[in-house]
Amino acid sequence: MMAVIKFLQVLIMPFRVLLTLLYLALPSIVLAAGTITGVIKDKGGATVDTVVYIEDIAGEFAPPKEHLVMDQKNLTFTPHVMPILIGTTVNFINSDDVLNNIFTPSWAGRKFNLGTYPKGIVRSFTFDRLGEVVILCNIHPEMEAYIFVLSNPFFAVTDKTGKFTISGVPSGKYTLKTWHERLKPQTKQISVKENSTTVVDFELIR
Ligand SMILES: [Cu+2]
Known part of the structure; x- marks a missing residue:
C-alpha cells in the first residue's frame, strides 16, 4: 500500500x-498589460465627462458585485455621466428634501420608470442591454444624466482637465472610441504594449 x-x-x-x-x-x-491615457478637448478646451472606451475586446467580463450609486442632490444627478459594464446594478438615491423621479424615455428600444420617491429611499436597476441611457426626472426637467452601458470594463471618463486613463489593458490592437452628450463620437486605432503607456489625444467637434 x-x-x-x-x-x-x-x-x-x-x-x-x-x-x-x-x-x-x-x-x-x-x-502583462498596458495603459491608455490622453487628453480630450474641443475648441472650447477640456471636455469633462467624455467617455473613452475600447470598442471590442475578447473575453468574458463579470459585472461588479457591488452596486454603483447615482445620487440626486440639489436637483442634480451625480455623477452626470456614468459608464458601466453590462450587467451592472446602479442604486438610485434621493438625497433631496423634495421628491425626485427616475425614468428614461428610450434605451435600446425600452423604457423604464423607477417611480417618484422621497429622501432616504434607494431603488436599484440592473442594466442588461448596451447603449446610451438618458436618465431624467419627470418633476424637474433640468435634471439629466447619462449612463453608458458597455461590453467590456476598459473604459474611463474624462476629469475636469479632459484627462482619462484606462489601465490593465491586455496588449493588442484596438479601436478606441469616444462618447460625449453633445460632441460627435471619434474613433482611433491604437496599439497597446505590455508594461507601457499608449498616449491618445482627441479633438472633438460638434
Ligand atoms: Cu427631480
Missing part, C-alpha cells in the same frame, strides 16, 4: 511543480 502511495506521489510531483510555477508566474501574466 505504502509503495503505491509513494509511486502516486512521484507521479504527481511534476504536476505540483508545474502548478507552483504557474502560480508564481501569475503576477507577471496579470502585469
Whole structure:
C-alpha cells in the first residue's frame, strides 16, 4: 500500500511543480498589460465627462458585485455621466428634501420608470442591454444624466482637465472610441504594449 502511495506521489510531483510555477508566474501574466491615457478637448478646451472606451475586446467580463450609486442632490444627478459594464446594478438615491423621479424615455428600444420617491429611499436597476441611457426626472426637467452601458470594463471618463486613463489593458490592437452628450463620437486605432503607456489625444467637434 505504502509503495503505491509513494509511486502516486512521484507521479504527481511534476504536476505540483508545474502548478507552483504557474502560480508564481501569475503576477507577471496579470502585469502583462498596458495603459491608455490622453487628453480630450474641443475648441472650447477640456471636455469633462467624455467617455473613452475600447470598442471590442475578447473575453468574458463579470459585472461588479457591488452596486454603483447615482445620487440626486440639489436637483442634480451625480455623477452626470456614468459608464458601466453590462450587467451592472446602479442604486438610485434621493438625497433631496423634495421628491425626485427616475425614468428614461428610450434605451435600446425600452423604457423604464423607477417611480417618484422621497429622501432616504434607494431603488436599484440592473442594466442588461448596451447603449446610451438618458436618465431624467419627470418633476424637474433640468435634471439629466447619462449612463453608458458597455461590453467590456476598459473604459474611463474624462476629469475636469479632459484627462482619462484606462489601465490593465491586455496588449493588442484596438479601436478606441469616444462618447460625449453633445460632441460627435471619434474613433482611433491604437496599439497597446505590455508594461507601457499608449498616449491618445482627441479633438472633438460638434
Ligand atoms: Cu427631480
